[in-house]
Amino acid sequence: MHTIEPAPVRKSVTVRAPLEKAFDVFVKDMGTWWIKDHSLTQSGQRTVVVEAVADGRWYEIGNAGEECNWGRVIDCDRPNRILFAWQLNADFDFDPQLHTEVEVLFEARGENETAVTLEHRQLANYGARAAELRGILDSDSGWGGLLGSYAERAT
Numbered sequence: 169m170h171t172i173e174p175a176p177v178r179k180s181v182t183v184r185a186p187l188e189k190a191f192d193v194f195v196k197d198m199g200t201w202w203i204k205d206h207s208l209t210q211s212g213q214r215t216v217v218v219e220a221v222a223d224g225r226w227y228e229i230g231n232a233g234e235e236c237n238w239g240r241v242i243d244c245d246r247p248n249r250i251l252f253a254w255q256l257n258a259d260f261d262f263d264p265q266l267h268t269e270v271e272v273l274f275e276a277r278g279e280n281e282t283a284v285t286l287e288h289r290q291l292a293n294y295g296a297r298a299a300e301l302r303g304i305l306d307s308d309s310g311w312g313g314l315l316g317s318y319a320e321r322a323t
Contacts, residue, residue: 173291173298174298174299174302176289176290177286177289178287179285179306179311180283180286180315181284181315181319182282182283183281183318183319184323186280187275188247190247190284194318195220196220197321198217199213200215202314203317207228208228208236208262209231209234211231211232213228213229213230213231214230214231215229218241219241221241222241224240224244225240226238226241226252236262237262237264238256238262239252239254239255239262240252242269248273249272250272252270252272253269254267255267258297258300268289268291269287269288270286270288270289271287271289272284272285272287288305
């Protein structure tokens with residue numbers, strides 16, 4: 169039986185910031201714009217850390233100091249692109265066996281404007297819950313809201 173792969177979630181936003189700043193706010197300052205109630209920790213989110221090198225960690229630090237892995241960095245080409253392995257399962261728990269990808273591209277549109285495009289793909293890896301997860305990730309409480317929060321911080 170052939171199953172149809174869910175379409176990737178694609179979101180884009182243009183921020184009033186130069187290319188390097190747009191990239192750095194997304195990557196280095198993720199903890200400043202990531203929506204606080206999107207937390208995997210028991211104590212609530214203090215910050216989010218991206219080690220912006222190939223095979224770097226992508227994780228959350230809770231208010232009590234505990235760490236929760238979200239995935240890892242597959243590739244980083246500052247300030248143009250970062251590619252993450254998103255390793256959160258359908259219940260938003262870290263699963264080292266699960267692999268979906270989040271690619272974020274940054275493109276200068278003049279001196280002080282950057283187009284940011286995000287694609288979350290390989291959603292078929294969620295199996296029977298792929299369509300459900302695509303709906304969540306594609307919603308305003310998913311990548312839409314997160315990119316909106318990012319755009320406010322980057323501008």
